Amino acid sequence: MKVQLIGLGSIGKNLLRLIGQKGNSIRQTIGENIEVVSVSDTTGTVITDGMPLTSIIQAKEGGGLKTLDSFEKISAKSAIADLESDIVVEITQSTKDGEPGIAHIVTALENEKNVVTANKSTLVSGVDLFKMVKEMKRSLRYEATVCGGLPVFNLMDYCMKPAKIISVDGIFNATSTFVISQMERGKSQSLARAEAIKRGLSEKDQRDDLAGIDSARKGTILHRRIFGSSLVLKDATISARESEISVGLRQITEVTSSGVKVGYEKIDGKSIYSNAVGPSMIIRFNTDIMDHLTLYTDHDGPLESAATVLNDIILSRSEKVGQ
Numbered sequence: 001m002k003v004q005l006i007g008l009g010s011i012g013k014n015l016l017r018l019i020g021q022k023g024n025s026i027r028q029t030i031g032e033n034i035e036v037v038s039v040s041d042t043t044g045t046v047i048t049d050g051m052p053l054t055s056i057i058q059a060k061e062g063g064g065l066k067t068l069d070s071f072e073k074i075s076a077k078s079a080i081a082d083l084e085s086d087i088v089v090e091i092t093q094s095t096k097d098g099e100p101g102i103a104h105i106v107t108a109l110e111n112e113k114n115v116v117t118a119n120k121s122t123l124v125s126g127v128d129l130f131k132m133v134k135e136m137k138r139s140l141r142y143e144a145t146v147c148g149g150l151p152v153f154n155l156m157d158y159c160m161k162p163a164k165i166i167s168v169d170g171i172f173n174a175t176s177t178f179v180i181s182q183m184e185r186g187k188s189q190s191l192a193r194a195e196a197i198k199r200g201l202s203e204k205d206q207r208d209d210l211a212g213i214d215s216a217r218k219g220t221i222l223h224r225r226i227f228g229s230s231l232v233l234k235d236a237t238i239s240a241r242e243s244e245i246s247v248g249l250r251q252i253t254e255v256t257s258s259g260v261k262v263g264y265e266k267i268d269g270k271s272i273y274s275n276a277v278g279p280s281m282i283i284r285f286n287t288d289i290m291d292h293l294t295l296y297t298d299h300d301g302p303l304e305s306a307a308t309v310l311n312d313i314i315l316s317r318s319e320k321v322g323q
Contacts, residue, residue: 001034001317002085004113006076006104007092008041008060010200011118011144014306015089016053022310030317038083040076041065047072047083076100080107087114087316089309091144094121094208094217102127109136116312118144118305120217123224124233130224141312146218147172147281149304150295153225155285163287165226168255170283171276172218174300175202175209176240176251178279184247200302201279212240212262215253219260227257239263250276 005012019026019034027033039046039056046056047070059068066073077100080088088108092101101122108115109132123129123145133140146152147170156165171177175196182192193210196202208214216236223231240251240263249264250273267273272294276282281300285293297304 001030001032001087001313002037003034003087003089003313004080004083004085005036005039006080006088006090007119008039008056008065009091009093010302011091011305011309012039013057013060014303015091015309016057018303018306018310020053026310026314030314034313037085038079039065040079044071044073045076045079046070076104077107080104080113081111085113087116087313089313090115090117090119090122091309092119093203094119094214096121098122098125098127102129105129105140106132109133109138109140112136112138114139114141114316116141116309116316118142118309120145120214120221121233124217124220124231126232128230139316141316142221143312144305144308146221147283147295148174148297148300149308150281150283150297150300151308152222152283152295155293155295156225160285160287160290160293163290165285165287167257167286168219168222168226168283169286170253171250171273171281172215172253172283173209173212173251174279174281175206175214176245177276177281179210180245180247180249181277183245189245196279199279207242210240210242210245210251212238212251212253215240215251215262216260219253219255219262222255223260226255231260236260236262 036048046065046068059065065071090101090104098121101119105115143153178196178201179192202209216238220231220233220236223229244264248266250267252265254261279300280298283295
């Protein structure tokens with residue numbers, strides 16, 4: 001199975017590590033190896049040609065991909081169009097308008113390639129990628145876009161078919177929980193934020209995480225999926241403010257038929273959200289016949305998201321061969 005990787009941040013590097021480490025189990029599961037044929041970032045593209053994936057990681061963490069002999073200054077979009085592959089993995093950083101991630105996904109679909117993405121912003125714009133995927137009879141898997149390592153959509157797809165989802169709520173952002181938890185242990189907000197960056201839990205610019213934008217993207221994806229809406233990010237009601245962050249609060253997201261809301265709320269010891277400490281997340285489904293189904297992780301970060309992306313790659317291949 002030939003895979004192209006677009007985006008080589010923390011999730012991308014962890015994905016390459018996992019593909020290398022899990023080669024035997026992957027082969028036993030799908031009957032073949034995952035061959036990463038190219039890796040692209042904002043500087044250009046590396047044609048891997050069988051090179052060790054560790055070499056790509058080392059280059060990225062050193063002088064950049066341009067230090068590799070097979071580096072070419074061609075865009076990710078050109079690489080998708082010109083190189084042979086089965087699956088394009090689009091994990092560039094979320095942006096206000098979803099670009100260039102949307103263009104990468106559209107190019108992949110136009111070239112009859114399946115797509116796996118962890119890029120939330122591509123799914124909350126005015127471009128209906130789900131409709132495009134259906135029309136082109138391709139596969140788009142996006143488990144890692146909502147709550148990283150938690151199997152949100154797999155739960156919906158395989159375990160909740162008899163149920164009607166009435167609403168969803170939860171703590172969708174691990175960075176905000178981590179920062180507040182560190183403050184509850186006596187650290188200043190600035191030190192807590194610095195620690196989140198150091199541990200790879202957030203980008204240097206933490207506004208999306210702490211001001212509720214990241215959670216709103218996730219909530220909007222869920223709203224579109226559950227209620228069949230065409231909501232975009234600007235339709236979400238975001239009352240979270242970085243200036244409001246203090247001990248005893250948690251960033252709560254609510255998804256109902258009427259829309260998406262994100263804000264900081266005071267949590268007492270009786271609340272399910274009091275269990276969220278450190279880089280943890282909780283998502284709770286309120287259904288008609290299965291009551292509340294709750295997913296929880298005490299640690300969500302780039303490794304967990306990379307594992308989810310890898311699972312999507314495996315599932316995408318299984319779908320293609322009819323397994």
